[in-house]
Amino acid sequence: MIELDNIKSVYFIGIGGIGMSALARYFGERGVKVSGYDRTPTPLTRQLEAAGMAIHYEDDPALADKAAGLVVYTPAVPSSHRELAYYREQGFPVWKRSDVLEAITRTLFSITVAGTHGKTTISSFIAHILRHSGYGCNAFLGGITVNYHTNFWSNARETAVIEADEYDRSFLKLHPDIAVLTAMDPDHLDIYGTPEALEEAFIQYTAQLGSEGLLVYKHGLARSRELKGAKRISYSLENNAADIYAENIRLDNGGYIFSICRKDWMIDNLQLNIGGMHNVENTVAAVAVAHHLGIGNEQIRAAVAAFKGVKRRFxxxxxxxxxxxxxxxxxxxxxxxxxxxxxxxxxxxxxxxxxxxxxxxxxxxxxxxxxxxxxxxxxxxxxxxxxxxxxxxxxxxxxxxxxxxxxxxxxxxxxxxxxxxxxxxxxxxxxxxxxxxxxxxxxxxxxxxxxx
Missing domain, CATH: 3.90.190.20 (Mur ligase, C-terminal domain)
Incomplete structure (x- = not known):
């Protein structure tokens, strides 16, 4: 296993992807030389170039970094990609994005968010609460937060919030201390074949939890009895059969005011300034994690009110x-x-x-x-x-x-x-x-x- 601390140069194949760009920023902030390829220029690639990363848009091994200490690729890149084939033939260390996340988080307290939908908003929301409250975290997100205009940030606290992607089973590389599971609806059947096989992968994701790990999962999930986790909290929009849920939800100028309840705890007068009832439910999941970490009601209330959401999420x-x-x-x-x-x-x-x-x-x-x-x-x-x-x-x-x-x-x-x-x-x-x-x-x- 390569020690990431010893790497001086990283080359990304598919650097403009939302998950890949977060890793590119991670290495860039650590003073590592970062370069890469993507198919077309985008606002994300332009931002990376503005940060000093050399990016080209032609699949040409002659343009690739010949001194790369690590090559990272996204599974969406076809095996026929010329640069990927070159690096493999020449014996360079070639890792998937999930391998890098696994290495980064091996020594961190990891909060991972998985599910066929909702994971970008919930992971961004958790990371925002930890940042806004002063608790602190490292964040590897699958969307651009409106508050911070980025999908990555670092912090001295050895805690990471990670969006865990089920595509290509990459989320099974992670070993969370807190795992959130939002949904197991059929998707990526080109990878999994059947809805049942996808459900099995999500069950395996929860089995990756540490021995004292916490699972926060949506109430009513199919096969919820098979999910793992030494500690478990179910969440819901309004169903009081869940361990934590919202109540007294009121519309307020395109957003919502509501309370969140547990059997032994409540926080009232939360004001969410983004639309979508599903985002009230996403708030419940994020607050469940924040409360478990010991963040106080006033800090949570202030962070929720300040959350502006994620680009392209309602x-x-x-x-x-x-x-x-x-x-x-x-x-x-x-x-x-x-x-x-x-x-x-x-x-x-x-x-x-x-x-x-x-x-x-x-x-x-x-x-x-x-x-x-x-x-x-x-x-x-x-x-x-x-x-x-x-x-x-x-x-x-x-x-x-x-x-x-x-x-x-x-x-x-x-x-x-x-x-x-x-x-x-x-x-x-x-x-x-x-x-x-x-x-x-x-x-x-x-x-x-x-x-x-």
Missing amino acids: EYIVRNVHTVYIDDYAHHPEELRALIQSARSLFPDKQCTVVFQPHLYTRTRDLADGFAESLSLADEVILLPIYPARELPIPGIQSELIAEKIKGDRAKVMDKAGCLNLLQEQRPELLITAGAGDIDQLVQPIKDFLDN
Whole structure:
């Protein structure tokens, strides 16, 4: 095993990924030379370049760092990648992102957050509470926090908050002291094959806990009796059968005021200034961890009120008397359901238009019925073509597969240019853009014409 403290130069293949960029920042802050490759320039890669990291966008071994002490790659990079093949053939140490996280956290008190949805917001929320309260932590997050404009920060306290990704089973490399489990809904079936195999992996994730470890899990999860953990806390939005839950939830100017209760403890008058009832539930999970660590009520209350959320997680882009525009990373049917229901509950008098970009051919194939059911909650649906990411096309699998299953005559498929033209004509009252691909390229153009 390589000692990370001895490495002088690290090369990343896929450096612009949200998890990879957090590791790049980690090494950069430690004075290590960082460089890498990505497929296309993005705001994230531009930020890394501004921090002094050399990045190129052509798969060319001649451009790669020949003195790298460690090469890190994301599993989304195909095995045919020329630079990856070069480093392997030349005998360089080549690690997956999860291997690096395992090495970093081996000596840290680790709080990990896993689940098919909710993990980015909850991990960011926990890290924010620890930072805002002065408790302190190192954070490796899967999204850009609005409060701090980053997905990574370091601290002298030997505690780490980590988003634990189930893709490629990478979360099974981690050995948490506190493990959070948010959901086990079917996803990544191209990796796991069956929903049952995915559930088995989440059960194994909880078995990675230390002998005195704490499991914080969503109340009502399937197979919850099989989950591990010497100590266990179930959480819920409002179900008082859970160990910790919210009550007296009241709408307040696009956010919420509520209390959180346990049998032996309560914190009242929490004010959450981001939208989405699912974010109230996310608050419950984050507060459960903070309370377990001994953070006091006043510190928790202040941190919750100050939390501004995560970029592209129920993010208000435009909010005026004419239009509410929300952008979200939702790319799973249950995420879409929670997103649309929450937006409609906050703005019940507005007609709701959703623009959705399906992510991956396999996910579209496996979950088309669920996508159609969730999108049917909107008044109008615009579907962009499938974002392929790492996949090749599958015959017969297109966005039209979802559109034809959506109830009523409310769905259409069009490209980005057509979508922008239609939205500019219609100027929707309540607009949601959602997806994990490159749909975020539409956010600024839409904002520009809605603001004007």
